[in-house]
């Protein structure tokens with residue numbers, strides 16, 4: 808069965824308790840269950856990982872790039888959290904590993920503080936889903952599967 812990696816970055820382990828007026832009440836476990844259910848409906852296995860460490864995210868993207876080349880992985884659904892707005896290294900990893908990435912943000916970053924308006928990840932992304940709450944993960948998985956099966 809083809810696979811998708813759902814990769815969550817810093818502070819997303821706090822979903823559900825973290826600023827619920829911005830991010831809602833769903834926990835990371837809820838999000839991961841939603842992702843696995845979405846994958847099951849589409850005939851895709853979903854692996855979920857979360858890290859608060861930039862280097863761990865980079866290593867996961869490099870590994871994902873290798874798995875895409877062997878045909879084992881379709882791509883990555885990535886919520887880079889605050890690294891979205893700071894990390895040239897994430898941009899370089901996505902480009903360098905040649906991994907199809909759908910960037911997801913739970914909140915509408917463009918309606919928030921100006922420092923959230925710029926993303927280093929977006930120019931390297933194959934698609935972007937912003938502002939749909941945690942349902943954005945479902946939309947991103949559906950979009951990635953459609954893109955990769957087209």
Ligand SMILES: O=C1C[C@@](O)(C(=O)O)C[C@@H](O)[C@@H]1O
Pocket residue numbers: 817818819886887888889890891911912913914915916923
């Ligand atoms: O950690 C996050 C979460 C976020 O990526 C989102 O999902 O809305 C938006 C980022 O600006 C923020 O730093």
